[in-house]
Amino acid sequence: MNERVFVIEDDENIQEIVKLALESSGYEITLFDNAIDAIVAIHENPPDLAIFDIMLPELDGISAIKKIRETNTSMPIMVLSAKDREIDKVRGLDSGCDDYMTKPFGVLELSARVRSLLRRTKKTVKVLETPTLKIDKAKHIVLLNDKRLELTHKEYQLLVYLVENRDRVVEREELLNSIWGYDFVGESRALDVHIRSLRAKLNDDGSKYIKTIRSVGYRYIEDKQE
Structure with missing residues (x-):
């Protein structure tokens, strides 16, 4: 079974770029345009990895990640955001995400970072x-x-x-x-x-x-x- 990745992004163009890039690497992609629906889906059946934008309608990405980390500390989470200040990265990483990547981004680097995060979680549990x-x-x-x-x-x-x-x-x-x-x-x-x-x-x-x-x-x- 292909590894499952949730992409939480309200910009349709970015959604499509990420989807095409990761599907070409063999991942199964599910798209969400808001964090609330994504949190429900993660609670019901967590994916292998989730990619969050920060600026989302209703509930922002940082708040969503903090909410997820209350019950799920093992699922790798990446932030993909146009917010590129150092303080934004610190807030994102301190919220519980495992990696922070800024827009605009290269699709090859995105795929490499996803592979890296998934490799970390595949280490033998002990x-x-x-x-x-x-x-x-x-x-x-x-x-x-x-x-x-x-x-x-x-x-x-x-x-x-x-x-x-x-x-x-x-x-x-x-x-x-x-x-x-x-x-x-x-x-x-x-x-x-x-x-x-x-x-x-x-x-x-x-x-x-x-x-x-x-x-x-x-x-x-x-x-x-x-």
């Missing part, structure tokens, strides 16, 4: 365990000493990435590229804010779980301690 943490990647559940942690989408992604790469130091640029997308530009304060909030939920002062490696990045250190 349970990550450390002495005090248990992360069920299939259910997106994190337990700390058997007590469930309530993490945001980005906090969850950061924790999983650091735990999966706990045998090495992960550079700041790598985290930004992997979690916020490879075209994320400008300040990296978003990373600092999310690391701080994640540490707070782990009751970590920087010496228990996530260690800052000055001028380089971060390392998950729990199971490295004596």
